Amino acid sequence: MDSDEDFLSTVSSDDDIMLDDSENDDISNGDEFDDAFDEDPDDEPDLGLQKQKTPVAYDVGYKVYSPGDIQKQQEEMMNEVNMILEMSKEDAAILLRHFRWNKERLIEDFMDNSDKVVEAAGIKIREEGEAARIQCPAEGCSRIIDARSLDLLVTPELSGHVKVVPRPDCENAVECGIKKKELDKVVPTVACVCGYRFCFGCILSDHQPAPCELVKSWLKKCADDSETANWISANTKECPKCNSTIEKNGGCNHMTCRKCKHEFCWMCMGLWSEHGTSWYNCNRFEEKSGTDARDAQAKSRVSLERYLHYYNRYANHEQSARLDKDMYTKTEKKMVQLQSASGMSWIEVQYLNSASQALQTCRQTLKWTYAFAFYLARNNLTEIFEDNQKDLELAVENLSEMFEKPIAELADSKLKVDIMDKTAYCNKRRLILLQDTAENLANGMSFKL
Structure with a gap:
């Protein structure tokens, strides 16, 4: 067989x-x-x-x-x-x-x-x-x-x-x-x-809602040296003459390349000799070669900042997921303590287990929404997606704060009802986000991979 x-x-x-x-x-x-x-x-x-x-x-x-x-x-x-x-x-x-x-x-x-x-x-x-x-x-x-x-x-x-x-x-x-x-x-x-x-x-x-190819691109981007290169590009410049990489290590904008001895202005990349003693006016700022260098530097910085915006939020939820690996054990212990403190039955404290599962599932989804958003082409659907993402994230943070309350507070019947309501709301917001993105994917939502 x-x-x-x-x-x-x-x-x-x-x-x-x-x-x-x-x-x-x-x-x-x-x-x-x-x-x-x-x-x-x-x-x-x-x-x-x-x-x-x-x-x-x-x-x-x-x-x-x-x-x-x-x-x-x-x-x-x-x-x-x-x-x-x-x-x-x-x-x-x-x-x-x-x-x-x-x-x-x-x-x-x-x-x-x-x-x-x-x-x-x-x-x-x-x-x-x-x-x-x-x-x-x-x-x-x-x-x-x-x-x-x-x-x-x-x-x-x-x-x-x-x-x-x-x-x-x-x-x-x-x-x-x-x-x-x-x-x-x-x-x-x-x-x-x-x-x-x-x-x-x-x-x-x-990895819902992100498609497989997007996930592959995102993981590669996070793993390889591309972002190290972005940092170098954002914090260093190349000599306009010999293209050697130079890092600014002082306040003066008068730069001299150690390799070819070319002198230039850090601000506009133009010839320093044309600046005279008035470097702060940067009177050659609109010089074509200087403008091109400045624009490339600005684009690199913006690209890095944009990546870090999404990566930091992705990594934050990923870290939460790693910390939540033993969430089941912690939740079970908390349920036992709540039983003893409040006199509730094992069935009655199951709302904590439901909240724990909702937090883990929603954080997993939120993690991938940031990779999804990084590649998402800007259009009229983007704002809807970001609104759904924001609503889910806010609901998760509210539930997480309630879930971490001391046992004495968790025994309060009002807080129990609030946690149950917020658990249901988190699950609902997650499904709304997934439903919306799934429909848009089926209709050809575009990405910039």
């Missing part, structure tokens, strides 16, 4: 399908699929899933499978191929792996040219259709390994539209019906029953 990973290999072409997530409070099995992203049924493995429209723009249907589910589906496919093509289950398994578990395409190609298919798959089938002959890959060894033995050695393989949950302690897989070519218009976030949320498109953790 094939292992799970073979059945769930990653998407490799525009025809491959991807997955997205549900925004229900309880983790959804995601049985529903959006008709807008249906593949041609002839190009899909038959997993017996009903495809129905999902209720909101940012929500794309998906389904979670346990290892047992995957094994059962693989068995069913092998049995069907075995029956139709009259070959052993071992041969059927090898061919299905070769076709990435696309049963329909396998059968169609096999009917057209069976010899070509068998050769491409690397098996040898005897005339009676008996077991496949798989040679040991070790150098100098000619022994044949049967498929059952091979199953114990190979890594699992999965079909292109099913992926293993990228969490070390989770063995489940998730299926989604989103095409790779739709990833610029959809952010396919999915949630396993274990609680882990990730993007089916790039396997990173949940």
Whole structure:
């Protein structure tokens, strides 16, 4: 029997399908699929899933499978191929792996040219259709390994539209019906029953509302040396004569290049000899060469300041997320303390757990809104997005302040109601932001990547 990973290999072409997530409070099995992203049924493995429209723009249907589910589906496919093509289950398994578990395409190609298919798959089938002959890959060894033995050695393989949950302690897989070519218009976030949320498109953790390509550009920008170069550009200038990089280390604007001895004005980059003794008037300020240098310096500074504006806010929420890794333990402890102090039941203190989850989820979304905003082209939609972002951020900060109150204050019934109301409001504002951006992405929202 094939292992799970073979059945769930990653998407490799525009025809491959991807997955997205549900925004229900309880983790959804995601049985529903959006008709807008249906593949041609002839190009899909038959997993017996009903495809129905999902209720909101940012929500794309998906389904979670346990290892047992995957094994059962693989068995069913092998049995069907075995029956139709009259070959052993071992041969059927090898061919299905070769076709990435696309049963329909396998059968169609096999009917057209069976010899070509068998050769491409690397098996040898005897005339009676008996077991496949798989040679040991070790150098100098000619022994044949049967498929059952091979199953114990190979890594699992999965079909292109099913992926293993990228969490070390989770063995489940998730299926989604989103095409790779739709990833610029959809952010396919999915949630396993274990609680882990990730993007089916790039396997990173949940990054709604930012599309995968934008996330890739942002992470690269943050990781490489581009911003170091921006700092240098904003704080240094090049000698107008030899282009050596010069940093101003004093108050005087009369600069002399140590390399070529060229003298120039730091303010306008013009010849110092033309300034005379009145450097502060900068009478050559409009000189073409000086103006060009000044404009380049100003643009670099503005670019750096703009990047830092978004990066600092992105990093702040990212830091909060790191600090919140043990939020569940802290919240549980706080709930126990509140129980003791107020006499509330365990059910009655669950509002703190709901608030904690809302804070973590909303901060994750807010983090990525700043990467989203950095690349967002300025137009009439930008102000709406920024208003939604501001409303969510304000709601999160208010809830966070309430959540951090001492136990004695949390026991107050009025504060409990306020926290519950603010939790609901945070979740609502997040969904409004995601809905709005999802609709705009689907309609071709533009970015400057």
